[in-house]
Amino acid sequence: MFVKVCGLSTPESIREAAGAGADAVGFVLTKSPREVTPAQVLGLLPHVPAGLPAVGVFRHEPVSDAVATALAAGLEWIQLHGDRTPEDVKTARDAGLKVIRAVTMAAAPDAFDFWGEELLLIDAAVPGSGEAWDYASVRAKGLRGRKWLLAGGLDPANVAHAAADAGAWGVDVSSGVESSRGVKDLARIRAFVLAAKA
Numbered sequence: 001m002f003v004k005v006c007g008l009s010t011p012e013s014i015r016e017a018a019g020a021g022a023d024a025v026g027f028v029l030t031k032s033p034r035e036v037t038p039a040q041v042l043g044l045l046p047h048v049p050a051g052l053p054a055v056g057v058f059r060h061e062p063v064s065d066a067v068a069t070a071l072a073a074g075l076e077w078i079q080l081h082g083d084r085t086p087e088d089v090k091t092a093r094d095a096g097l098k099v100i101r102a103v104t105m106a107a108a109p110d111a112f113d114f115w116g117e118e119l120l121l122i123d124a125a126v127p128g129s130g131e132a133w134d135y136a137s138v139r140a141k142g143l144r145g146r147k148w149l150l151a152g153g154l155d156p157a158n159v160a161h162a163a164a165d166a167g168a169w170g171v172d173v174s175s176g177v178e179s180s181r182g183v184k185d186l187a188r189i190r191a192f193v194l195a196a197k198a
Contacts, residue, residue, distance in 0.1 A: 001163060002170030003196045004149060005177065005189055006057060007034035011047040013184040020193035023170070024053040026079065029069050030061060033182030034174065038073035045074050053077050055100060063088040067095045079121065086115040100149070102127075105137065112141045121172055124152030130175040132158060136165040143167075156191035160198060171196050 005017040006026030017025050025048060027041045028034040036044070041056070048054045055077040058066035063080065070078045078092050079100040092099045093116060101117040106125040114120075120143070124133040132153035150168035155176035163171050177192050179185040 001168075001196050002147075002149065003193050004055065004170065004172040005174075005193065006055070006172055007032070007174035007178075007182070008044070008184065009034065009036050009040070009182075010184070011044065012186060013189060014044060014047045016184075016186045016189045017193065018049050018052055020190040021197055022052075022189075022193050024055055024077070026055040026057050026172070026174070027073070027075070028057045028174075029066075029073060030057060030059040030081075032059075038069055041073035041075065053098070055079050057081070063091045067092050067097060070097060071095065077118075081123075081127065089115045089117050102151070105133070112143065114146070118147070119170070120146065120148040121151050122148060122166075127152060129153070132162070135162040135168075138166040138168070154192075156188055156195045159192060159196045163196065 002023045004024040005022045007028050008014050008025050014025055027036050054075055056070040056073055056075040057079040060082040078097045081102040089099050099117040100119045100121050102121040103111045104123045104125050104127055122138055147169050149170040149172045150166045151172040154162055154173050159171055173192050177188040
């Protein structure tokens with residue numbers, strides 16, 4: 001099970017995620033309680049083990065702005081939320097970035113097609129709510145054989161069942177490993193990664 005821990009902002013949280021066996025870490029470079037600046041990311045990257053993907057997360061910014069910010073932050077991966085097009089994915093890839101494209105369960109059917117991204121991320125119909133949802137409903141999207149991440153409302157207690165219900169290739173967590181909004185709990189990070197990997 002591929003595990004991405006998102007919304008990190010301290011060396012300690014990065015070390016905890018990596019030490020527990022996470023497969024990627026994420027930095028939020030868009031308006032959010034978890035927002036960090038490109039300069040902060042540059043300062044955090046030395047704490048990310050070599051070979052561990054570090055992902056810059058963006059919401060509604062034009063893809064050209066998101067790409068410029070990700071590159072300024074020293075990142076090689078970009079995660080694009082919001083209303084995106086195949087051209088957005090191409091723009092990011094043409095800039096040398098690897099792409100995680102995020103869609104919600106409420107997205108149009110063609111949004112679940114392959115647009116050239118490395119990974120697809122599927123979130124609840126209302127992303128960012130932190131609430132659990134009908135994970136098994138993803139199976140109807142016909143993603144068998146695709147590399148995709150399940151997100152939304154996941155925590156150490158439910159991740160194993162949710163991933164199994166959805167048939168997920170990987171999982172992504174942010175609020176589910178926090179002690180308060182935007183504040184990561186190191187014990188919950190470790191518990192989540194271990195539960196997902198188990």
